[in-house]
Amino acid sequence: MSFTASYAPPPAPAAVRFTGVRKSFPDGDHVVDVLRGIDVSIAQGSFTAIMGASGSGKSTFLNCAAGLDTPSGGSVLVGGQDLTALRGDALTAFRRDHLGFVFQSYNLLPHLTVAENILLPTLLGAPPIPAAWQREVLALVGLSDKAQRLPGELSGGQAQRVAIARALATKPAVVFADEPTGALDPHTAAHVLDVLRRTAAQVGQTLVLVTHDASVAASADRVLFLSGGVIASDLHRPDAAHINQRLSHLSEVR
Ligand SMILES: Nc1ncnc2c1ncn2[C@@H]1O[C@H](COP(=O)(O)OP(=O)(O)OP(=O)(O)O)[C@@H](O)[C@H]1O
Numbered sequence: 723m724s725f726t727a728s729y730a731p732p733p734a735p736a737a738v739r740f741t742g743v744r745k746s747f748p749d750g751d752h753v754v755d756v757l758r759g760i761d762v763s764i765a766q767g768s769f770t771a772i773m774g775a776s777g778s779g780k781s782t783f784l785n786c787a788a789g790l791d792t793p794s795g796g797s798v799l800v801g802g803q804d805l806t807a808l809r810g811d812a813l814t815a816f817r818r819d820h821l822g823f824v825f826q827s828y829n830l831l832p833h834l835t836v837a838e839n840i841l842l843p844t845l846l847g848a849p850p851i852p853a854a855w856q857r858e859v860l861a862l863v864g865l866s867d868k869a870q871r872l873p874g875e876l877s878g879g880q881a882q883r884v885a886i887a888r889a890l891a892t893k894p895a896v897v898f899a900d901e902p903t904g905a906l907d908p909h910t911a912a913h914v915l916d917v918l919r920r921t922a923a924q925v926g927q928t929l930v931l932v933t934h935d936a937s938v939a940a941s942a943d944r945v946l947f948l949s950g951g952v953i954a955s956d957l958h959r960p961d962a963a964h965i966n967q968r969l970s971h972l973s974e975v976r
């Protein structure tokens with residue numbers, strides 16, 4: 723009898739695990755249920771795209787996953803840590819050390835240089851970033867010659883690449899990006915996304931990205947579609963045609 727034939731390695735812990743996650747917002751004299759019980763596991767090192775109509779809860783989902791917002795119910799585990807059990811400084815420190823976030827609006831500090839913006843997490847208490855890795859991260863996003871510039875001297879695409887470099891510099895396990903190229907022209911957007919995907923893959927990071935663009939989602943390992951407060955569809959190894967088909971189906975059933 724052979725044991726080796728049936729041996730399967732234990733599954734890696736999920737990078738992100740939602741169990742029964744709900745999120746409601748007060749709206750006048752009633753509440754709006756935006757997430758209505760989300761159960762999902764996102765594999766370590768994978769690239770997942772989140773899609774859905776405007777207002778379907780994509781940013782809410784991402785903010786709950788990244789500890790920027792607190793669910794009304796359920797639990798969010800990131801690398802095995804229950805975010806809903808962390809408060810205040812402990813949550814801030816966990817986010818700083820383990821999570822990266824890229825916003826649509828870059829969120830760079832205007833009076834700090836590119837290099838200083840990338841080092842910002844260390845000013846907030848993250849461990850020092852070795853000088854060689856600082857240089858490498860700038861090179862990965864193609865901005866080696868812009869280290870001493872101020873954000874106001876950069877194009878939108880360059881500014882977003884600084885934000886990506888900052889999200890990667892501390893080598894967080896998971897990088898969340900909420901429509902990171904929404905403010906860029908299509909050509910620049912494609913380049914910036916390519917930088918984000920390649921660098922995340924190079925560092926071995928899990929990438930969770932909100933996008934409205936089917937061609938962007940088609941390069942993900944998996945696409946989650948939000949509708950009606952739940953994951954209405956879950957596509958693995960998607961292609962653009964299938965993604966568009968699901969999107970049009972979702973808009974019909976809404
Ligand atoms: N802080 C808040 N207070 C009250 N309502 C909120 C808050 N944040 C989000 N909402 C509501 O939750 C719903 C989902 O918002 P969310 O921003 O998650 O949608 P989205 O899918 O990211 O949309 P978009 O594609 O337009 O960015 C919306 O109806 C929105 O008005």
Ligand SMILES: [Mg+2]
Nearest residue numbers: 780781782900
């Ligand atoms: Mg949004």
